[in-house]
Amino acid sequence: MSLNFSEIEKKWKKYWKDNNTYNVDIDENKKKYYVLDMFPYPSGAGLHVGHPLGYIASDIYSRYMKMKDFNVLHPMGFDSFGLPAEQYAIQTGIHPADSTEENIRRYKGQLSNLGLNYDWSREVRTSDPGYYKWTQWIFARMFEHYYNIKLQKADSIDNLIKEFEKDGNLFVDAFCSEERKFTAAEWKNMSDKEKDNVLMNYRLAYRKIGHVNWCEALGTVLANDEVKDGVSERGGHPVVKKPMNQWSLRITAYAERLLNDMDEIDWSDSLKTMQRNWIGRSEGLQMFFELEGNSEKLEIYTTRPDTIFGVTFMVLSPEHPFVGMLTKPEYKKEVTEYRNYAQNRSEIERTSEKKVTGVFTGSYAINPLNGKKIPIWVSEYVLMDYGTGAIMAVPSDDDRDRAFAEKFNLHVIPVIDKTNYPGSTSKDKEGIMINSDFITGMEVPDAINAVIERVESLGIGKKQINYKLRDANFSRQRYWGEPFPVIYDKNEVAFLLPDDELPVELPSLDEFKPSTDGKSPLARNAGWVNEYEGFIRETDTMPGFAGSSWYFLRYMDPHNENEFASKEAMEYWQDVDFYIGGTEHAVGHLMYSRFYHKFLYDLNFVPTKEPFKRLVNQGMIQGVIEFLYLKKEKVNEISVFVSADLIPKDEVEDYAKIPVYIGFVKEYGSLNSYLDKAGIDQFRNWRKEYQNAEFVTSVGTYKGEDSGSFDNFKFYTLSEIGKMSKRYHNVVNPDDVVAKYGADTFRMYEMFLGPIEQSKPWDTKGIDGIGKFIKRFWGLFVSRDDNWLVTDTRAGDDELKLLHKTIKKVTEDIKNLSFNTAISAMMVFVNDAKKMNINSSEVLIPMIKLIAPFAPFISEELWHKAGMEGSVHHQLFPEYDEKYLRESMVSYPISVNGKKRGVEQFPKDMPKEDLQRKALELDYIQKWLQGKNVLKVIVVPGRMINIVVK
C-alpha cells in the first residue's frame, strides 16, 4: 500500500512541532496578517465535527496567506470559564479547574489531529490567572472612567470629580443613568455614600438594580435557557424575577459609535443589519401624559408622534412602578393576578406568543393635545427595559396595538390615509394625516416634526434618541468566572483593589452550589470575603463575555506580565484581518468585543477603532437527534415507548421525546431510522430507569429477552435536526473520522460539503469521493508499486493550460472562501491529468503547492518525496499566467424566444452582425422561424444569442 495516511500524519505532526513550523514573530520586513478563529468553550463532550468547519477554513486561508508571503498570526486558545464546568462540579465534586484542564488537553489533541497550523506558543485561556489579571484590569479602568459626550470618548472619573467640585454637574455632558442636577456646593455637602451613588450614575462599570431569574426551590439564579415556561428546566420549579444589585457596563454610551463605525468594516450586510437592529436606534418623542385625578405624570416614548390623535389607550408594562398606584380597588385582584402571571414569563415568551393578554387598571390619562380621556391598561407586550415602560397605543397604525384593541374591544381612530401609497405598511412612515386636529392634511414626516414642536413648546416633552441596546449586565452569581477586584466598606461604597494586587485569584472551594440567599458560591468562603479589615469583597463573578471580549489582543503578546499586550506588538499586529466564527455570536460577542476595543482605543491602549476588519460566519454543522416516543402516562407503573410510525400527528402531545445515543440507531439520520432488538437492549442497559420498559411496534410489543421472537422488528425513532450536544447524545467525534479516512480527507470533505456560511447536518455520505480524489491525486506522483512518476519532461501547451486554469480558479475561490468549488476544480484537474497522462514536473510540482493549504499532510509528504528542501508550507503559492488561458473560440447558446435551441462555436472576436447572420442561417434555427416574423435579435458578445419571433 503506497499511501499510508496515518504514518504520514504522525511523521509530519512531529516534524512541524520539532521545527516550530507554525510559530510566528514580529517581522518588520513582511506585511502582517491576522487570522482568528472564535475560541471554543472546552466542553466535556469534546470537539465535535461541527467545530472544525470554521477552523479548517481559517487554516486554509492562513496557509494561503503565508504562501503569499505574509507574516500570518494564527493563534488558538480557550474560553475556559463557564457554567457547564461548574454544573459538572456540583454533580461530581470535581473542581472546574481540573475538568477544564482535562477538556482542554483533549481539545488540543483533537485539533492537532486535524493538522491545523496554530502557533500554540501563543495559547490563551480565560481562566488562567495570568490572563484574567488583565480582564480584571480592564474592568478597573471602566470603573475609573465615564463617557464624556463633548469629547465623544471615555474620560477619567477624576476629571469628572474636579468638574463637580467646580460647577457641580450643571455643565457636564455625559452618559448618565439618572440625571439630577446639583451645584458644587451641593456636591461638597454630600456624604461619601451619596457621592459614590452619584459617581455610579456616570461610571462605565457601575452598579444598579437588575432582575435575575430566581428559583427558590433550587436556591439559585438561572440562565434564561435554564428556564422553560416559567419553571426551571431542572426539576420544574417556579422561577420569578428577583431584583438584585448588579454590576453593569455602560455599553449604551458607545451605541452611536458602534453604529457608525460599521461603515469601515468588511462584514456581510446581513450581519451589519443584525447589529444595527440590536442597537435599535430610533428617533422619537419622549413626553408626559397627565393622569386623571392624580398629580403624577406618565412618561412615554414614541417613534410616531404623528399618530397622537389616534391614541385610544395607554399600556404599562406589568413591572411599571405606577401600576399599583393607578389600579382602582375594583380591578386590584385582576391586576395583581396578571402581574404574578407575567413575572415568571421570560421576555421571549412575553413578546413572541400571538396570544394577547392584558388587564384594565380603571384609571385614565389625558391626551395633552386634545384633552381626551384615555384608559390605562397593563400588558406584558410592553417591556420595562425599553423606552419608559409605557406606551401610547395607536391601534390604527400599530399591529400589536390593533390586536390588543380587537381583543378588548377598544376604540380605533384612523389617522393616516395611505391611498396614495399602495403597498405601504403601518411601519412605513408615509401617508396623509386625517382626523388629526392641526396636523390633518400633512404628510407623515411633516406631521412628526409638527407634533414634536408643539409638545416641546408646551414644555411636556422633547425629541429623543432611544436605543434598544441595553447596558450589559456584568454580575453572575456563579463560581467559575473572574472575581471582581472590588471591596465594599460598611456603607456599601465600592473600592477598587490596587492594580498591583491583581489578579484577584479565585479562591478554592469545596462546595460549588450557590448559597441559599441568592449570593454567589464565593460568599461561602468567609476568610476570603473578609480578608480586608473593615471591608467585604464582591462575591459575584464576571460573565463569559468579560474574558472573551478582548482575547484577540492578548494573542499579540500572550506572556506579557506588565501589560495586556505591549505597544510594540499592537503597533505591528494592529487588528484582526479576518475573523471566522459561528452566526450564534453574530450579535452578543461581536458587540461586546467592539465595545471593549473602542473603550481601550479611547484610553490609547489599542491603535485601531475596530477589532475585526473582515468577518465571516461559518454555518453550523448540525447533528441529527434521535428520539424515542415515551408515553407521558405510565401504564401499570411501566414506561411504554411507542414506535414513531404508530403515532398519529394529533397524538404526539401525549408523548415525551427521549433522546437516544445515536450509536444504537440503525439508518441513523434517515427518515427510516430505527432500533432493532440489539439497539433496544443497549438502550435499556444505558438508561437504567427504562430497564423494564415496553416497546410497542407494529408487529408486537417487545418486553425484553423472554417476550417471544421479534428478531426482525423495527422500532422507529424520530429524527430531528438540531445542535450537536452532549445532552442529545449525538456528538460525532472528528477523531473517529480522521482515524478512518485520514485528516486530509476529513478536512477536504468538510470543505466540500458546501459553502462555508451554510448550515447543514453532518453526514458521511460522500466522504469516499474525497478519499478517492486524494488517492488519485497521489497516484499522479506515485505508482502503485511506489515508483516516483514525475519526470523533467517539458509540459505541452494543453497541459500548461490545464494547470493555469486550475491555479486561477483555486486562487479566486480561496479569496472568496469558496472552498467547495476550489476542491472541485482540483478534481477536474486530476480527472483531466489522468486522461492526458501528465507526468511533467512543470505541471505537477506547482500542484503540490496548490493543494498544500487544503491537504497539509500529503502535500508535505509529496514535497519531500520530490526531493525538495524545507516545508511545502513555507513555499510561495503558484501564480497563473494569462497567456496560457486564451481561447480563440466561444460557444454561443442560440435561443428562440428565450428557449435554447442549440449551441454553436464562433470565433472570439466575431462582430455582432456576423453572429446574428450566422445564427439565423442555421438549419435548426430556420425550423423555428417558419411562418413567423423575426422581431429582433439580441446578441451579447461572448455570451449568447436570442432571436425574438412572433
Added chain:
RNA sequence: GCCGAAGUGGUGGAAUUGGUAGACACGCUGGACUCAAAAUCCAGUGAUAGCGAUAUCGUGUGGGUUCGAGUCCCACCUUCGGUACCA
C-alpha cells in the same frame, strides 16, 4: 412576535453583473478486470413521451417585471440561527 439566513435531481451541492440550470461529488444501473469479493477502470443517470432524432415540463408556493428569471420585485409557506445569565 421581532431580527437574520436558507429552500435547485434519489443525496450534498454548482451556476461573476439577469444570459447554455444541474459543474464536481455521493448514490444507483450496466460493463471490464477477478475463481469470487474488495479495490480500480469505462459508460449511463432531472422527470415525462418516443426505437430514435427530438419535444414538453422543471430551481418551496402564487403573482409580477424582462427578449430572457434559480438570480430582480410583491405576497405567502417551511426549516435553521439569534432574541441580552448556554458559549
